[in-house]
Amino acid sequence: MHILLTGATGFVGQRLARHLIRQGHTVTALVRAVSSPPALQRLRSLGVSCTVTELQESRTLSCALKEADAVMHLAAVTRAADARDYHRVNAGGTRAVLRTAAALGTPPTVVFCSSIAAAGPSTPGRPRTETDAPAPVSHYGRSKLAAEAVVRGHADRVPATIVRPPVVYGPGDPGLFPTLAGMVRAGVGVRPAPSGAHYCLVHVDDLCAALLTALTAGRRLGPEEPGAGMYQVCDGTPRSWQEICRSAARALDRKPPLLLSLPRTAVMAAAAVAEAAARSRGGQALLNRDKARELVQASWTCTSDQARAELGFVPVRTALDREFRAALADP
Template identity: 35%
Template sequence: MKILVTGASGFIGHHVVQAVVSQGLRAFPVLRAGSDRRDLEAHADRIRVVDLADAASCREAVRGVDVVIHLAGLTRARSLQAFREVNVHGVSRLVTACHEAAPGLKRFVLVSSIAAAGPGVRGAPRRETDPCEPVTPYGVSKLEGEEALRAEAGSIPWTIVRPPVVYGPRERDVLTLFKLCRRGVVPIVGWRDKHYSVVYGPDLARAIVELALEPRASGRVFYVAERNVYSYMEFVGAIGRAMGRVPPRPRVPHLVPRIIALCGSLTQPFRRRPPLVSLSKLPEILAPGWVCATDAVREILGDVAPTDLERGARETAAWYRESGWV
């Protein structure tokens, strides 16, 4: 079976390619021109350099494949329109290409985000059947991407996966926390604990591939996360133990991230890349929690995320050290 993986040079994409190959399937990674392909060449059947903004390029990419796993997307952008261009219109172009050049496609898997649904708290986690209430431009664009797939898929079987916080080898945003744990202080925002569902990257990748092959997953949405839910204090503590130093974790009022977000937004025009913290990102930071229920995926696949945070943080820290990232 031939499986096309967009966004293959990214954190999750790389692990998905490895998961495809480990199941004895053929992986066809899709990369942007200029993306680093060195670590993929040992695993991939044939790397395809594709411009997902170009319809003809999309058609050529999907020709002859059996499954599409679509991971390519923007997590940071300067405007909602910029998010939409990739996270919504990119989905539409790829689905159209599948209709035109891969009429026998067995599954289209869209990897979305819990951000498409909105916050959830411990005791009232987000479920697949809940109404979606995104709180950031990124979340809005991911939800609209899901809606585009549902509206345009037609006869193409589809599955949507919404991961929560994802960490693991090759992840660059959580890497900042690993570095802070080694040398600095990690502030905890707010006087009340905020709780999060998390998933280890390699576990998520295996679950994505298994859902792509599972007939019962067709036409459904799934959250994928480990069973445990963690406060941010616990999350940072696990990373600190993995790094050999649990940092000071002072609590700070919501005013602090508001000021940082304002500074990020004011300096955004002068940055090459949008800042990690900005006013548009602030509702995500101040949300009471990002917790999801995983009953649906466990019902058909069992325990798809067996790696708990302590073990996953240790393995991630070891990879960062070996790779010279920390």
Template identity: 45%
Template sequence: MRFLVTGSTGFIGGHLVRYLVSRDHSVTALVRDLTRAGDLTSSRVNLIEGDLVLGADLADSLDQVDCVLHLAGATMSGAEQGYFRVNATGTRKLCEALARVRRPPRLVFCSSLAAAGPSVPGRPRKEDQPVAPVSAYGESKLAAEHAVRGFADRVSAVAVRPPIVYGPGDPAFVPTLRTMVRCGVVPKRGFGTRAYSVIHVDDLCAALLAAAESDVRLHPEDQVAGVYTVSDGFEYRLEDLAAAMAEALGRRAPAVVPLPGPMIGLAALAAELAGRLLGTAPTFNRDKARELRCPAWTCSTENAVRDLGFHPTITLRTGLTRTLESSS
């Protein structure tokens, strides 16, 4: 197939481009800055420069691909409007460009479990549950899903909602957990159970490709059809994740220490202030702290297995080991 990938210089996007090329697909990568293309600058990847929010001229490129894999988005922002500007407005402008093509290519939108909202420990979230995002990031990804659904009568589209994504080059989850495990202490909010779903980036790439090759699609009037959550199929307590990281590092399992909510909020504020002083984007902020108030972020893969033929293959233990080896 012929693919156009947005967000190709990001963590997931870079893996996806390489994943598709390794399977002999034709790939065009949309990048905002060609100087950041890195190892994407190969004869097997066609690079085009453009910014979706500013209105990239994609007419010629869209007319020559079978599917657009839309990963471009903001995962961290100093202000709520930053999430909506990139995630919602950028997605809407992409859909407008697709709708203008004589034969619009299929669209696979990489959304987020944050768009659906949290779950309850022991009861993974399913696609037919009412959505309830708790963060600005989640609300912006849900707004992006609504934008895609608004064009569903003209553009064949599907949305995939992953939970925590990790793997080589992961900028947040693995580095943060690794640092805490090495310190021997992993903090958690409150005394209750904290449960999470995760997925290795290669399994997510497989899920996105399966969605591209399927015939399922979003429906303008149906909030469930064409939306799929994916994970490695297991639910992990925070203690389980910490123990798995400790095993991969060859260390003893760390102590998981409950912290009161206000301390989490102060830590988020401190991270934001430090980021402003250093001129960098923090990997933790008050918006992410809102998500930590919830006891569980888990999801079911039942519908993705049934409709997309998606089957995760990378266990947490294997995935963490590979990730650590790649950074050593």
């Protein structure tokens, strides 16, 4: 099968490209001119063909879509200067892909990798399901929900499925484990959310497996059922921040860090300072106010029941200590 992959230079995209090639697919990646040269080299070394373009460049996009049997659409920004930038890339890029695909005589199947941020936080003790009304709390989450709406709006012309992961980690993880490792090595860290907050995680390889199965066996979006064609995937074990930090400490053979609870106002203030400092250097902060709005929520948990029933999704990388150690060995 010829797969068109967007977001191929990102954390999940690079791992998914590896899985696709191993399964014998032909992969064409749409990459930006500003993409990381090492990431491009890794893709080409796998046998991925890279086409340099922007998603809004309609002629190149149309030619690429005509040759593809399916599209794995992962391209997105997770940090941006303001709401407009999130929507321009996340919703606008998705609109370009779906609109161009819909104009073809035989459009390819689209699997869109969204985020649990589009659904919003959960109530403690009640994980989110696919049919719960979405209530995103961040600009990022709202932009991903807008992108989902674009996919739904073209579902009568383009066969499409949406996969919503929670926090993704694993080899090459740019966010979770590096943050945890820093706290463990410092011996002290912060707990930004209430003490009872729990989180669902998914290993990047389990997410890739779910995306691939969604392509071949998943239901497609349709008007008849709100949750049809939508799959949440996680490892099935909600964990507290303390448990996650202890797993990171064991992976590093260190003592767990002392966790300091921070009030919401302090988290938001720290994020504003980090954001301003990064902006003065012309970059993006790892912690900004948009990310802070997510961090202070009561819980981020979801169920994978629908993915289990319809895709046969069974996560295999669920031992957090072991997977954190593996991430150290395979950065």
